[in-house]
């Protein structure tokens with residue numbers, strides 16, 4: 001016996017399961033994206049064009065096409081023969097997508113550090129690598145971390161297209177309930193509120209963290 005009835009119970013379980021999928025995909029895609037982002041940035045800083053070129057092509061293609069198109073192509077074409085499950089495919093697709101954006105975040109963060117810092121470090125005799133490690137990166141980190149937090153929020157919301165490959169995330173769970181019960185407001189507003197709660201709490205934590213970073217300025 002449950003006070004909200006069996007259908008209500010099934011609905012809640014669907015939503016909770018969808019929420020789990022949304023969080024898992026977002027988290028692992030962000031991890032994959034961070035690794036790819038750092039790697040891509042390093043490649044883009046290379047002096048050799050054949051190392052820079054693939055990195056630039058990757059960022060260009062990813063940023064120039066919608067993530068939902070990338071997801072569908074990856075799942076139905078690229079990974080079709082490999083029998084990869086939907087969640088893994090989604091993690092790879094969103095991770096690949098995020099990697100391109102993260103590499104741009106890192107690049108922008110590094111470029112925002114005043115050129116005078118490099119010039120001063122170099123004229124004091126620090127090597128290019130030492131300048132990067134000791135002078136530029138510690139300052140760039142302050143630009144990069146808040147932007148990474150923002151990327152996490154974008155990614156979380158962007159996973160709402162997982163339904164395109166048949167994965168049941170939070171959004172799709174709401175959709176399933178809507179189509180089966182003909183009750184639209186409750187499931188869809190529930191989804192919206194959960195997304196809002198997640199992004200809002202994350203933004204809140206982020207702003208606290210940014211204040212801490214600012215203190216050392």
Ligand code: ARG
Nearest residue numbers: 065066067068098101154158
């Ligand atoms: N909606 C945009 C697209 O479909 C954003 C993609 C994801 N953005 C991001 N920063 N990871 O291309």
